[in-house]
Amino acid sequence: MDRRTTIKWVLAAGAVWPLRRTSTARAYAAPSARGYGTDPDLTVNHHAGEPWPLTLTAEQRTLAGILCDIILPADDHSPSASAVGVVDFIDEWVSAPYPTFQRDRGVVLGGLTWLDEESARRFGKDFSALDVAGRRGICDDICEASRAPTALHEPARFFALYRDLTAGGFYSSPAGRKDLNYIGNVPLANFGGPPPSLLKSLGLS
Amino acid sequence: MPFVTADKQQSLYDVIVVGSGAGGGQAAYTLSMDGAKVLMLEAGRNYSATESSMFRTPDLAPLAGVGTPDKPFGFYDATVDGGWEVPGEPYARASESDAGRFEWWRARMLGGRTNHWGRISLRNGPYDFKPRTRDGLGYDWPIDYSDVAPYYDKVELLIGVYGSNEGLENTPSSSPGCLLPPPKPLVNDLLMAQRAKRLGVPAIPGHRAVLTQPLDFRRSPARLHPGNAKAQRILAEDMRARSPCLWATPCGYGCAVRANYQSTTVHLPPALKTGNLDITTDAMVYEVTLGSDGRANGVNFVDRLSGKQRHAAARVVILAASACESARILLNSKSAQFPQGLANSSGKVGRYLMDTVGSTVGGQIPLLESLPPLNEDAADGHQLYVPWWLYQEQLAGKLGFARGYHIEYGGGKRMPGYGTAAGLEWLTGGSYGAKFKQEVRRYYGSFVWFDGRGEMIANDQSYCEIDPSVKDRWDIPVLRFHWQWSDHERRQAAHMQKTFADIIDAMGGRTSAAVKTDGAKAIAPGGSIIHEVGGTIMGSDPKESVTNQWGQTWDVQNLFVADGGVFASNADKNPTLTIMALAWRASDHILERLRRKEL
Secondary structure, rough: OOOHHHHHHHHHHHHOOOOOHHHHHHHHOOOOOOOOOOOOOOOOOOOOOOOOOOOHHHHHHHHHHHHHHOOOOOOOOOOOHHHHHHHHHHHHHOOOOOOOHHHHHHHHHHHHHHHHHHHHHHHHHHHHOOOOOHHHHHHHHOOOOOOHHHHHHHHHHHHHHHHHHHHHHHOOOHHHHOOOOOOOOOOOOOOOOOOOOHHHHHOOO | OOEEHHHHHHEEEEEEEEEEHHHHHHHHHHHOOOOEEEEOOOOOOOOOOOHHHOOHHHHHHHHHHHHOOOOOOOOOOOOOEEOOOOOOOOOOOOOOOOOOOOOOOOOOOOOHHHHOOOOOOOOOOHHHHHHHHHHOOOOOOOOHHHHHHHHHHHHHHHHOOOOOOOOOOOOOOOOOOEEOOOOOOOHHHHHHHHHHHOOOOOOOOOOEEOOOOOOOOOOHHHHHHOOOOOHHHHHHHHHHHOOOOOOOHHHHOOOOOOOOOHHHHHHHHHHHHHEEEEEOOOOEEEEEEOOOOOEEEEEEEOOOOOEEEEEEEEEEEOOOHHHHHHHHHHOOOOOOEHHHHHHOOOOOOOOOOOOOOEEEEEEHHHOOOOOOOOOOOOOOOEEEEOOOOOOHHOOOOOOOOOEEEEEEEEEOOOOOOOOOOOOOOHOOOOOOOHHHHHHHHOOOEEEEEEEEOOOOOOOOOOEEEEEEEEEEOOOOEEEEEEEOOOHHHHHHHHHHHHHHHHHHHHHOOOEEEOOOOOOOOOOEEEOOOOEEEEEOOOOOOOOOEEEEEOOOOOOOOOEEEOOOHHOOOOOOOHHHHHHHHHHHHHHHHHHHHHHHOOO
């Protein structure tokens, strides 16, 4: 996507969302940073904010963290999404100076704004001030695009992307790998294949 | 003789090899091991697999390592300065439509795309060299399988390829001792094979250039270099220095322990040890130069570090810059004698560009849910594959398309990353919270995917030419691409979709998206599979082809092409192994002619 198309898209994305707060308009501007280039050093540990500046406001990051943890809360197996740095991950994602990421930026920022506005409409306060039932009430209406009413099509699209981003950040992390019992990525002298007992139980021996 | 800058080159070499990938690497290896003085020119920067990101995890990369325009195959992919777009090096397209697009992948680095490729190493079979004889379409090669078979053996022995000999139709067996044992199949592989078999679809061990055990450094060097003690010693030493697979970390990251084939880890180290090979990187060749005798006498290149134009001289010039780049160099080598470009008296340079037909279907398999923890990194995929199995039905005209495809298949508990839990709404009903976490655990490792890789038949509408106005940042005229599929490819892609859906169904699963019955929608855009070949095809008639069976251009006797450009057809088999076998064969021919002072 070229720059002109990107700008058109960002404008179009903005138009979809009923913006009422001027403060969010600033955050819609496309980041002007450069990418990491075609020959980055692959062997240094990366930290969010290094390849390009993070751009979410403190308010947006707070709301982003609340929504992350609604999607992936802590349980007996693993910590919550925000506890493993998923807010930084999402901030990096929507701040990335590449066309598809800037398209996601429009969806995410529009969605976060909509959450607060929908919350204000229903309960007279910000999303972050709602109790669990209030938060779930809104999320339940947008968590599955095929069930969402036409009026909530865009918020449902936002929720689907946001769930992917949250899960993407979480399962990419060491805690996420542990949660899924991933035991690879270690050098082995031999590869023995699956255990015969398992194959037998599946009718594959 | 090692890596040299443009001003440190010798005044005359036996052979200049343009390009350092599969074809260039093999040519430089064969020639220098046999004593020829070789200069290799690579357009991109120097690269060593010790730069590889092996074992690095997605949390240590920007954006969890997903692809961006800077790194299309992901942050950790070995490709440097490469992709379908290369900054400062544009190309043009005659059409931007989905059906008429061609995307040109390039990797500007030593070793080229061999650093990141899939390592799938399949032989063309006897039918694949004589497709026109068989069904009247496309072009025959001027050689047959028996001409190339000894070179397939050699390449497999040298680089190390795992696989098995199954004796299936047009799916050749290797000579004894050539193949390494295939890796053990995973749970999902065995389920796929069991269920595909019920549909009459055979799944057999894949063939990949990965060392499942150490190479036979005691016997192979003598088999590969009979009567050449120095070459045997160098190769034995180098084979011993290569580690077998560590059963972890994707091959596409590049392999610092040299357990798989990359030109930079397999061809170039022994070639450099002979003392007969000089390599200049950042050397962008744009023209083959001619002497007054009508023979090639070298090449002109841009030294990308200084921006200066340089000349290098040799008795023989081999172009192995990739199918399209080699055609570009020839078309840009214009002179009074060759006004439409060098070696182009046939008008065929740039013609008959072919890619592979690609189509994908994924699915979710309940039988694979909630399995116990398993290390399924294996050799990074392709433990099993399905060779084309409907030759007879096709020949009898029952399929509606003329050429076959093979199936590349995958699944298992891959390293979790961005995509692991993405897009699950169709399975979870949009869950979130504690339930979503449980469902991700349940579904992890239960997904499978099928990639069809099929033969495209050469046609008159798919070609490249020099764009009349656009130039790259070095002021070199660029290519313009024309592209068109035929019904053969579109129907084949639709057949892939249906077959994959049937296998997923037989595995008790569901496809993750609606099956595409319209082949035009099922087929991946031209160039996207990165198997582009043709453009300087070999043949038996100088009016209908650019080179003869040795890759020697009909018009200039000491000018050769040793990359995918010479392919007269593009069998479903991935082209890399054949590129290497033909480059070795051409290099043997060049050595023989040099010895006889004919070049």
